[in-house]
Amino acid sequence: MNPILRFAPSPNGFLHLGHAYSALFSCHWARKMGADFLLRIEDIDILRSKPQYIEAIKQDLAWLGIKWLEPIMLQSTRFDIYKEATKKLNALSVLYPCFCTRSEIANNAEQKDPDGAPLYNKTCKNLNKDKITKKMAQNIPYILRLDMDKAIAITNELKINIAMPNPSSKPKTIIAKPRKWGDVVIVRKDIPTSYHLSVIIDDDAQNITHVTRGKDLEEATHVHRVLQSLLGLDNPIYTYHTLIKDDTNMKLAKSNSSTSLRDLRESGISAQEIISQFKF
């Protein structure tokens, strides 16, 4: 099968240099490998995603000379598909409702997850059926979490294929270690999915053979491998690229108002000047 790579930004802000590198990295290797290159808009966050950011993503990528095959996949159009996947996970009894508030989770956490967020202490894992029914009847909002112990018991030892330093390198295999993430969120309160669930469903739906993503998502792949196995989905080869840092050595993020590509463009910088400072 012809390799297929993708860029999958979230439209909750303007793209910055870090995104430019990520998109150019994937597109560069897709060209080298004679692969298809797809664009997926990860807009499950209905409050933060904005249509103007989707338009801006297309303009910024086109300015960088990046071409993708149509159609562009929009995750916000795929909630029914994520619901079906949740049903499958439910049938395996690996999900449970969690009624804890953010502050309860933070206050009760004794450890952190690989992202540095409070690790859920599993308070709701042992709620009995009556308590669950009662809380639901009271309309207390809840999320669905993965029972990681059960998931690991079902899936046994799983392998992740990693091609470093680039997708055309010979893949090596490592053992997935998802336990450190604890009982991750599979379905959020506000939307019928989560990043972890949507990303693996859509990489499979788009037949992505090589996932390129920043090193900040390296640990998340361990959760993704478990979910792929539970849902019987393909597992692609993963490549993690370095992150572009700002002057203070911080990862660039939309939230810390890093210079956006459109600001750079308006200031007169050419796409070529941006591209030439990157190594792939």
Ligand code: GLU
């Ligand atoms: N949408 C994710 C982001 O913008 C990337 C998706 C992925 O590579 O898993 O960080």
